[in-house]
Amino acid sequence: MIEGKRVGxxxxxxxxxxxxxxxxxxxxxxxxxxxxxxxxxxYARDVRPILRQHCESCHASYGPILNGVELDAYxxxxxxxxxxxxxxxxxxxxxxxxxxxxxxxxxxxERPPCDGFAIDSMPPGTQPRLTAxxxxxxxxxxxxxxxx
Ligand code: HEC
Numbered sequence: 001m002i003e004g005k006r007v008g009x010x011x012x013x014x015x016x017x018x019x020x021x022x023x024x025x026x027x028x029x030x031x032x033x034x035x036x037x038x039x040x041x042x043y044a045r046d047v048r049p050i051l052r053q054h055c056e057s058c059h060a061s062y063g064p065i066l067n068g069v070e071l072d073a074y075x076x077x078x079x080x081x082x083x084x085x086x087x088x089x090x091x092x093x094x095x096x097x098x099x100x101x102x103x104x105x106x107x108x109x110e111r112p113p114c115d116g117f118a119i120d121s122m123p124p125g126t127q128p129r130l131t132a133x134x135x136x137x138x139x140x141x142x143x144x145x146x147x148x
Pocket of ligand 1: 054055116122
């Protein structure tokens with residue numbers, strides 16, 4: 001896969017594993033490369049290539065910035081991270097990362113994970129979903145501090 005060249009070796013292996021799983025009809029994240037569960041992804045190295053491939057045609061400073069979501073710059077991706085990850089991952093993964101995916105409290109009241117965001121809605125329409133391994137990179141990124 002072309003994007004495999006732009007991610008770390010662990011992620012590349014995870015994506016490769018995932019491709020095999022998809023070919024066999026599965027999309028089970030827990031079967032993606034277990035090494036992925038120990039990574040601390042960074043925006044520049046791991047996350048940006050995924051966003052570039054799946055999202056930037058509609059959400060980048062050099063093109064349309066739909067809904068004010070600009071994903072080609074770290075600062076913007078960081079401040080939008082909860083809604084970005086919520087919209088891009090499968091519903092059954094959200095509870096595993098509940099704390100990382102809680103929007104800011106409203107009027108001092110803690111909110112449920114992904115509250116107010118349409119889970120698994122991006123990219124829209126018939127565009128391919130993120131692979132299981134790519135979703136895991138985004139989830140790990142938010143859960144480990146959303147580093148640059
Ligand atoms: C083909 C264009 C297109 C692509 C590709 C695309 N989006 Fe979107 N996105 C939209 C449109 C249109 C909206 C506004 C309408 C809506 O919310 O459905 C939107 C809205 C959003 C929102 C705001 C939702 C909210 O509730 O605040 C987020 C976050 C988002 N997109 C993230 C992503 C991510 C992450 C990807 C890649 C995984 C992505 N988008 C790929 C078109 C796109």
